[in-house]
Amino acid sequence: MNFVKEFIRDYYLAIISVLVLLLGVYLLSIFTEPVSTPQDVSITNISDRQATISYTTKNGTRDKIFVSDTKTFPRLLAFSDDYLVDDRDLNKKNMSYYVLHNITVGNLAPGKLYRYKVYQGVREVYNGAFSTANTLDSIAFPSPVYGRVVANDGITPIEGAIVYFQAINRVVGGKDSSRSAVVGSGEDERSSVLSTITNNEGRWSVDMGNLKTQDLRDSFIVGKGAVEKVVVNVGGEKFSAETVPGQDKPWPDIIVQSSK
Template sequence: MHTQIMTARIRLALLALAVAVVALLGASGKAWAAPSPTSEVEALRVSNISDSSVTISWTTSSATTGHIVYGTATPDQTATDVRGADVALTTHFVVISGLTPSTSYVFDVVSAGLPDTNGGAHYQFATGPSLMPAMPDTAYGRVVLSDGTTPVEGTLVYLNVQDADGSGSGGTSTSLAALTNAQGEWVADLGSTRVNDASAAFIPMCIMA
């Protein structure tokens, strides 16, 4: 499997872009490997954190349905996979919107009808404050099989931006997540990244006037 990555602007030494690709099962139903049948939640991530939305993604070894229950005190609201509530998949991608800025939430993952409550403690995320709109900075790419042409649908792509020369925010940004379409294509806005606690926009470099 290969991923081809492009960005609208190239920063070379000033910006480092880390990309992780997770593809267990394409929409065609052809598995990459022969996993043991299980609905156990694996590789759970919270990404695309803003003031009003987050993305929660995970994988399962076999194709299952999955959704998120969430809330500020107890998980009492439901968010489903962007590809449909009843679709059985091995990569799972749930976008939760309409959230309150600067607010902590708890959530559980329901996989094949079975709740994963993190041992009863619930999983957690927090939205950031409202910020001024950032200039879009598009990264995009395509995931294909080793033949270099066959696209892979339903792949999870994760990106982090790093301040490579220390002239910007420093360290690494919050995670971005994208999902490949039927052509294996994905897109993400690097301009939407934030510092690790999501309190401010992530600046990968300092531009001198």
């Protein structure tokens, strides 16, 4: 009988020891998670139902994004499993380390304010807010544009770069180039910003049909004489390029000359 009791005791002690060890490893991993403050935070692709949060970090980090439509977040937020991850990790079991972060926030409500927090391990490293657009009365026709980002050899594709896209109606001599430009303002009219991330072939695409005015109240009409501008973020370095409608299917290759 004593042998049986000792066996049962040792068995449970072994289980408890393993559980304590696993808990210790888990706590150690989250408390020692690398931390790097988000920089160049942008909210793009804003519609009535979704938005994209993108930013850079100096070092590679694994970030969790918590979103709330109220002023409060749950307690012990760092241990909650209700978080968003980078778009590239959506179909992965484990999160990867990135210096360029791109997170799509979906299932949102029109015309509503949302707050978000960025966590690395158990630490909150950034917080911000954005508002969704109201649902428009009409839907613009799809107008996809696409291109490629390559290294300075003109061949090697740049994977994982974030491409920011904007259309600009140039105002010349006080005359507007679209129905939504401000006549006589003398200022160019800029659309909302779309963004995407390049694939393993360096390719990217956005739909200009999703462009809106900067106040998000109407679809953006690309006028005559308009230009299309992209800014490519490659590991914190930025490169810009422009083209005109009609030369965007595809765009001329965007060549980045990284100093790294």
